[in-house]
Amino acid sequence: MTHGESDVRNLVYASCLALDREDYSSYLNLFTEDLNYRVVTYSPELKTEMTWLEHDNSEMKHLIKMLPQHVKMKGKFFRHVTVYDATQHADAWEALSYLTLSYTDLDGNTKLLAVGAYEDVIKTERNELKIDSRTVRLETRVLGPGIHVPL
Amino acid sequence: MSKNARDWNTPPDVPEGHYVDARIYTDQEVFDEEQEQLLRRSWKLACHISEIPERGDFRTVDHAGYPLIVIRGQDGNIRTFINSCSHRSSMIVEEPSGNAKHLTCPFHLWSFDSEGNCVHITRPEGYEDVSICKENRGLREVKTEEILGLVFVNLDDDGMPLAEYVGDALETFSEILGTKELEVFHYHRVVMDANWKQWHETNMELYHEWGHVVNRTTSVAVEGYHDRPWKLYPNGHGTLEPLAVQYKNYPGWQNRASKMLPGLTEGEFRVVDIFPNTTLIARSTSLRIDTSTPIAPGKTLVEYRGLGIKGESHEDRVMRQKHHNQFWGPLGRNVPEDVLFVEKVERTNRHGAARYGLLARREGGKSQDDGVVRAFYQEWKKYVGREPENISVRSTTSSGMGANKRAEVSN
Numbered sequence: 001m002t003h004g005e006s007d008v009r010n011l012v013y014a015s016c017l018a019l020d021r022e023d024y025s026s027y028l029n030l031f032t033e034d035l036n037y038r039v040v041t042y043s044p045e046l047k048t049e050m051t052w053l054e055h056d057n058s059e060m061k062h063l064i065k066m067l068p069q070h071v072k073m074k075g076k077f078f079r080h081v082t083v084y085d086a087t088q089h090a091d092a093w094e095a096l097s098y099l100t101l102s103y104t105d106l107d108g109n110t111k112l113l114a115v116g117a118y119e120d121v122i123k124t125e126r127n128e129l130k131i132d133s134r135t136v137r138l139e140t141r142v143l144g145p146g147i148h149v150p151l
Numbered sequence: 152m153s154k155n156a157r158d159w160n161t162p163p164d165v166p167e168g169h170y171v172d173a174r175i176y177t178d179q180e181v182f183d184e185e186q187e188q189l190l191r192r193s194w195k196l197a198c199h200i201s202e203i204p205e206r207g208d209f210r211t212v213d214h215a216g217y218p219l220i221v222i223r224g225q226d227g228n229i230r231t232f233i234n235s236c237s238h239r240s241s242m243i244v245e246e247p248s249g250n251a252k253h254l255t256c257p258f259h260l261w262s263f264d265s266e267g268n269c270v271h272i273t274r275p276e277g278y279e280d281v282s283i284c285k286e287n288r289g290l291r292e293v294k295t296e297e298i299l300g301l302v303f304v305n306l307d308d309d310g311m312p313l314a315e316y317v318g319d320a321l322e323t324f325s326e327i328l329g330t331k332e333l334e335v336f337h338y339h340r341v342v343m344d345a346n347w348k349q350w351h352e353t354n355m356e357l358y359h360e361w362g363h364v365v366n367r368t369t370s371v372a373v374e375g376y377h378d379r380p381w382k383l384y385p386n387g388h389g390t391l392e393p394l395a396v397q398y399k400n401y402p403g404w405q406n407r408a409s410k411m412l413p414g415l416t417e418g419e420f421r422v423v424d425i426f427p428n429t430t431l432i433a434r435s436t437s438l439r440i441d442t443s444t445p446i447a448p449g450k451t452l453v454e455y456r457g458l459g460i461k462g463e464s465h466e467d468r469v470m471r472q473k474h475h476n477q478f479w480g481p482l483g484r485n486v487p488e489d490v491l492f493v494e495k496v497e498r499t500n501r502h503g504a505a506r507y508g509l510l511a512r513r514e515g516g517k518s519q520d521d522g523v524v525r526a527f528y529q530e531w532k533k534y535v536g537r538e539p540e541n542i543s544v545r546s547t548t549s550s551g552m553g554a555n556k557r558a559e560v561s562n
Contacts, residue, residue: 039482045210045338046202046335046336050337050338051472052339052480059403065402070364070484071362142341142342143341143482145343146486146490147482148487
């Protein structure tokens, strides 16, 4: 089955919708077994890129499995994403998307929590498009109290 | 049995020093006195030397309401200046870090060298009649000293030397910090809706480890956890006897059995709290340093640094970052929870719904004994001159080491 640019866009959007719904089973199904998930940002204080989270598929599953046992921000996260570029290579797609993450607390107050970009490498696994690598490149460096869920 | 208002507002029936008046976290006058009498008179971590390795490298930081520039001079020495032009008080540098031979104010282009000397006044002839010249317009220098790579500043020109202030409190970190060259690889900030002291209480009272699933499983559940004594030092510092943490108890994590930082064994946890607001925590392979900057009674900036061994392999650094981030990154499993804990406390303190906070755990000075927090407030009292149990009462036993010096300081 041949996949086109619209399928790549839909995959990126599906990853956001699954996270927003806290449908972690569907979210994990969007990744290859070889997943590399990273959250990075540049530190002007240290003049270097920092890695704030780096997980493979197994580590991501553990992170999600343990979420119910953690004390975390209560409320809802909304991810607004626009896929600006999707480029096809011989064995993969590369997609660049801009991310805006908002947080609405239990009283209904909404604030902008973070902005950044998804840099995705997307591959075909068993005839399905899957995210093989996602780098969340944050512009925001103060993430509220800190966040337990994937961005 | 629940309490009525009178009972709720009655001080708890525990020994002196075993509780605090909740207004200690919310009162603006107390906050202002802390800034003036405590924070501007004690040593505060500014940065690690690896953040300014080259001549001309600088970092800007805030401390007790003052913007500061920490700079390594052309002579190799580290100095700190208030980041304020001696002309019209404009901030000179905005960037969090950089390198400069001269610091030039963008407002009227006055320039200063890395020793704080004014080296350029634009169109100086306009000052000839009023005795203003480069020679008398230097920057305000702030006392700066280094210990084990940690750069501390003290706004009090007459403050005791850093080595005397710290004493032996860093004894359990001297090998970690002093054996191999370290560098900061992680830096992040949190601006929390909480009082600065609340943050440091979480670094000292380990009873709250029950609230973290990672701490419950990897530490509190470990044999010997409750047997470790705190060691208290002069000037309000404290350390806790180490523990071999079992990281594998948390699903998906492994024990930390290799690439330990110097002097640490498998899984080893160490902590030192340097009064008033700097904490170092080592977890075998990773090291965190945090320090706070109070912004308002209910708002605090906390800076977190993670350190590794300079020049280590990419593979080792990736491992060390992972271990650091598991607990302490902004997406970690521990630090965000601490922030949420203290914000929940601030929410009830804010308008007086809560009147007292208990610091009454007594476990023979062991891990979850509140003795180290009680010692913190005894030291706090010396500077601020108020009773922590009732901030309306001026302390009669304190040395008033802050208040007595108030008039002496010229900033």
